[in-house]
Every structure is written in C-alpha cells, then in structure tokens.
Amino acid sequence: MRVISWAAPMVLAALSVSPAMANPQAFEDNKVHLKTCDGNHVTVRWLGDDFKVALFGKATGAAQGSLEFLGWDGNCQKATWNTAEAAFAVGNDDSARPSPFLKYVAEDDAKWIGVRNGDGFFVTRVAKAGENISNARLAEVADWLKRTSPEFTPGAALAKQLSIAGGD
Template identity: 35%
Template sequence: MRTKGLFILAAAAAAALTTPAAARMGFDDNKLNFKSCEGKNLTARWRGNDFHLSVPGKTLNPASPDLKYLDWEGKCRSVHLDSKGEFAQSGEGAEASPVIKYLSWDGTKWSAMPSGNGFYAVLVGDKGAAVTPDDIKEAARWLNVNKAESRAAERLANALSPGK
C-alpha cells in the first residue's frame, strides 16, 4: 500500500512539472491557423496549388500562390508550393526545407508540411520560449511514437530530424 501511495505521489509530481510543449499535439488538418507578417490571426487552406486565406469568421479570399507568416523568432517568411508539391521557403535567412516553423494564433510554436489537401502540424514550443534543437528532436520522437500509423507524421518527423 505504501509503495502504491509513493507511486501515485511521484506520478502526480511528474504531471505537475510537465510543460505544455511536453504534452505535444500533432494532427492532420485542412487548414493552418497562423500569424501573418502583420501579426493578424489568419487561416490558410489550399485548393489546387494556391493558398486561400481568411480571417476568423470571414469567407475565403482569392487564391494566393504564397503564404507570408511569422516564424518562431517573429521574422516574416514566405512559402509557396514547388513543382513537387512541397513547401519552398523564400525571404531573408530562408532555409531549404519543406517544413514551415510558424507562430499560431496563441503564440505557440508549430511546424507543418503539406499533407494531401491540407497540412500535418506538430506543436514544438511554448509561447515566449526559445525553441532548442532538443525541442525539435522531441517533437520528431513524439510523432514517431504517438502517430506511428500516419505517413504524414512520419514525413514530418523525418524532416524535423534530418540525418538522425
């Protein structure tokens, strides 16, 4: 009985120390909720090879070939679909990566890549916290363990941790 009580106490203490990013989320969705370069909350969907942007509660705007968003450091980035249907980055300091690293509406830090007619996204970091290489590795590990049945999650995990 005493051992069981200690185990419950240890589990409760561990749960209390868990940060929101450690309680990861990853999912496939037909939309991406992000902060624009102007700091507005926008939603992106795509049809064909173009992004369709909207503000909360409003209908979709005309098609746009690129998506301008705030990255984890608050820098304006731009992404478009290349001829292979993968994200291609542009702008100052852009990485050659099919993964976008964006701020969500609540300021948390997410990574996403194309998946079918939508996006596969994973939570990487908390609002206001710097994202470390360990955070990125943990997000990839989490996808591999918790979303093993998803090919899109596997692709995102591999893109987050190249050369494992």
C-alpha cells in the same frame, strides 16, 4: 484508500512533468491557424496548390499563390507551393529555399511546424509561447512523433524531416 488519497497528487505531479505529458500537440487538419506578418490571426486552407486565407471566418479574397506569415524567428516569411518539388518554397523573393515544412507562429504565440498532407496539413507544436527551440528540442519532437505515428503517415514523414533539421 488512505494510500490513494496521498499518492494521487504525487502521481499527477509526476505525470505533468514527464516527457509524455510535455510532448507537443500534433494532428491532421484541413487548415492551419497562424499569425500574418502584420499580427492578424488567419486560417489558411489549400485550394489546389494555392492558399485560401480567411480572417475572422471570412475569406480575404481569391486564392493566393503565396502566403506571408510570422516565422519562428519573429521575421516575416513568404511561402509558395512548388508542385515539381512537392515542397514549400520559403523565404523572401531570391532567398526562397525548398522546405518540406512551414515553421510558423500560431495565434497563441506558440511555435508550430506543418507539412502538407494532401488537401490539408499535419501540424505539431514545437514550443509554447516564449520557449526557445534548440536542436535537442527538435530531436525530442521527432522522437515523440516516431513513437506515436505509424509508418508511412504524415507524422512519420515529419519526424524524419525534423531529425534531418535537428542535425543541422
């Protein structure tokens, strides 16, 4: 018992800094929580190929063909869903480019990435509030998703896309 009493805190400390514990959260959901360009915290769901936005649990109106949100760089981004390409079109007007994912800031200022998954999203946290994102960090998240996501799942698809993005 004496060994356990002094070893337990050391084991817990080691686990808290291990890569397994440092990995991001990742999950599937029918909605995504993010910050809008004006700093509001909203919930976004799919309604067909449009977005249904709710502020404080109340829908903000009819479904929208586009969504404005705060991107990783702190700038306002606009996204639409391009059905023909099965991808988001992210950017402002003429600068919109196809993207398999949204890179957004959540309510807690953490940086998340999300892909469409049918009528929902698969999302994973890439960095906590105030942390920088590097290609090495994207590769770390991709490796973690590869290890924890079965083949042909949204997590595996996101891992593949992150591996490509991390190589840029």
